[in-house]
Amino acid sequence: MRELTYKDALNEALFQVMKADERVFCIGEDIGVYGGAFGVTAGLIEEFGEERVVDTPISEAGIAGACVGSAVTGMRPVGEIQFMDFVTISMEQLVLQAAKIRFMFGGKATVPMVLRMPGGSGTGAAAQHSESLENWFVHVPGLKVVMPSSPYDAKGLLLAAIEDDNPVIFIEHKLLYKTKGHVPEEMYTVPLSDTKVVREGRDITVVATSIMVNRALEAAEQLAAEGIEVEIIDPRTLNPLDEEPIIRSVIKTGRALIVHEAVKTGGYGGELVSRIMESEAFDYLDAPIRRLAGLDIPIPYNRTLEYHTVPQIESIVSEVKRIVRGEV
Amino acid sequence: MSISNYPKEQLLTFYRQMVKVREFELRAINERRAGLIPGFIHSCVGQEATAVGACAALNQDDVITSTHRGHGHLVAKGGEPRYMMAELAARQTGYCGGKGGSLHMTDFELGILGANGIVAGGIPMAVGAALAFQMRGEQRVALSFFGDGAVNEGAFHEAANLAGLWKLPMIFFCENNLYGEGTPQDKQAPVKDLSIRAAGYAFPGVIVDGNDVTAVYEATQEAVARARAGEGPTFIEGKTYRYRGHYEGDPMVYRSPEELEAWQERDPIAAFRQRLLEHKFASESEITAVESEIQSLLDEAVEFAAQSPQPTRESALDGVYGDTHEGRVF
Numbered sequence: 001m002r003e004l005t006y007k008d009a010l011n012e013a014l015f016q017v018m019k020a021d022e023r024v025f026c027i028g029e030d031i032g033v034y035g036g037a038f039g040v041t042a043g044l045i046e047e048f049g050e051e052r053v054v055d056t057p058i059s060e061a062g063i064a065g066a067c068v069g070s071a072v073t074g075m076r077p078v079g080e081i082q083f084m085d086f087v088t089i090s091m092e093q094l095v096l097q098a099a100k101i102r103f104m105f106g107g108k109a110t111v112p113m114v115l116r117m118p119g120g121s122g123t124g125a126a127a128q129h130s131e132s133l134e135n136w137f138v139h140v141p142g143l144k145v146v147m148p149s150s151p152y153d154a155k156g157l158l159l160a161a162i163e164d165d166n167p168v169i170f171i172e173h174k175l176l177y178k179t180k181g182h183v184p185e186e187m188y189t190v191p192l193s194d195t196k197v198v199r200e201g202r203d204i205t206v207v208a209t210s211i212m213v214n215r216a217l218e219a220a221e222q223l224a225a226e227g228i229e230v231e232i233i234d235p236r237t238l239n240p241l242d243e244e245p246i247i248r249s250v251i252k253t254g255r256a257l258i259v260h261e262a263v264k265t266g267g268y269g270g271e272l273v274s275r276i277m278e279s280e281a282f283d284y285l286d287a288p289i290r291r292l293a294g295l296d297i298p299i300p301y302n303r304t305l306e307y308h309t310v311p312q313i314e315s316i317v318s319e320v321k322r323i324v325r326g327e328v
Numbered sequence: 329m330s331i332s333n334y335p336k337e338q339l340l341t342f343y344r345q346m347v348k349v350r351e352f353e354l355r356a357i358n359e360r361r362a363g364l365i366p367g368f369i370h371s372c373v374g375q376e377a378t379a380v381g382a383c384a385a386l387n388q389d390d391v392i393t394s395t396h397r398g399h400g401h402l403v404a405k406g407g408e409p410r411y412m413m414a415e416l417a418a419r420q421t422g423y424c425g426g427k428g429g430s431l432h433m434t435d436f437e438l439g440i441l442g443a444n445g446i447v448a449g450g451i452p453m454a455v456g457a458a459l460a461f462q463m464r465g466e467q468r469v470a471l472s473f474f475g476d477g478a479v480n481e482g483a484f485h486e487a488a489n490l491a492g493l494w495k496l497p498m499i500f501f502c503e504n505n506l507y508g509e510g511t512p513q514d515k516q517a518p519v520k521d522l523s524i525r526a527a528g529y530a531f532p533g534v535i536v537d538g539n540d541v542t543a544v545y546e547a548t549q550e551a552v553a554r555a556r557a558g559e560g561p562t563f564i565e566g567k568t569y570r571y572r573g574h575y576e577g578d579p580m581v582y583r584s585p586e587e588l589e590a591w592q593e594r595d596p597i598a599a600f601r602q603r604l605l606e607h608k609f610a611s612e613s614e615i616t617a618v619e620s621e622i623q624s625l626l627d628e629a630v631e632f633a634a635q636s637p638q639p640t641r642e643s644a645l646d647g648v649y650g651d652t653h654e655g656r657v658f
Contacts, residue, residue, distance in 0.1 A: 051463055062486035065452020070460040072441055096446050104432040106424035107647030141648045165652045
């Protein structure tokens, strides 16, 4: 089976879609000769030239605005925000313009843009280069929010995001760029709003996002050795959410744990808990639904402190055991 | 250029458009008082020449971004008063189906990428449109209207830098009416002429009498020619004045009646009317005919809005997302 890294899967998707559709172009900081801070756009400028691989000044509001304006006039831009943290500088164009243009202009305009950005901690980059801000965008109707956890999904979801006529916030994870997995060579899409059951199990449902899917999978292997079978679910698209597979799974297992890296307070886990509680799955619950999430602190620089700020394999293992054993 | 070099029909069109903008605004003010218009509005009475002169220099397929004071831009780019009035009245038949209102009223098909409730919010988008035109080798331009308040926002500076750096076919059109909301310009910026800021981004900044429609038209024409020739953006600062408050209902404690009166003596419409008569471009009866034509148009617009249905409650859910995939290429 053909394997690629998550980074190369994204790169291949961009390469293929730019070949197939001349409306698609990339725009961002250091994405040309430099190849992007994490190498996702490497080699594109050699193939497509600087007209379609547009290096910008350090200008995040400008990048977002250029995406919105070119999208409403017939292009399909793929912007890159170098670190997710810096998207805070783009917020006005994304939240007040891109997200609302279709709605407030009576459904007449479309904004087919994708804004890619790496989020997450684990690189010792401290508080302003390690953010997980996905829920800021989930809270904005009109934006789609996508978080791939595998190389296969990275390619398929990016192609689906580019062909979608809505603005899509596409959140990658820095620690996933080097992970490997099966990626078909041809172009394919993974549909947006299509929640995936990643691993089947009877005892507990773990809903995880981004890199937490991988950590949950490793935790599940350890737990299986102790006789606990974990079902793992990856929403892949956080908004609009395909919630039905989650509800169905909780009805089956009677227990649920939500795992994400972003801080717990106001995080996506709260939304997932509410969706489950408001559904028919409520009657099947054998234990309180729990959230395992980032501590409510900025990401610290010290690697040990950083490590313990966000969920890890061992914390998932112990939390699952506590729930399954009725200790919570 | 002397007014005598203009074709008569073009001068009458300038006049007709300016009267349409003015009278639309006066009707909107009245209809807001009368209750037809439920939301707040920012009127551009006094600023008709900038909207009309600038848009007259554009082609149909050129685009603009507008502002919170955007009714005049929409009229000048070809908007129809009946759909505008219906939108202000929040009706189903309005340009945005009653979901936009004054701050978001637009018709994308006319090349207006939105009125905008955010000061400077349209400028980065105009950069994107100009970038798209440049990439595709099209001869189109993007003109961004904004007020004097917008040049103190970060978004303006990021946009100006990108446009200057890439020599985009773009026009930065500042309608400097001397007040950013309720604060005079000299308390908002350390410079009097805002167009000098263009120098920092390596493109020309020009000042024009914003109450003189032909001066605005000519300055914009020159900027458009530069943009189409690949020479990059131009910043045009039209010095003008708004007669009404920042919004309808604004007590206007921040400026003197004398200042308003001084500007009203230089009224863009009255002055132009006088020029038309003096140069014998139009007779009093021709001008009166234009004025009554506009009154009928607006009578019809108000009637259309008043008779139009309210949007259905279900329609609130439409248009947040679309399910089209125009990007499908395989």
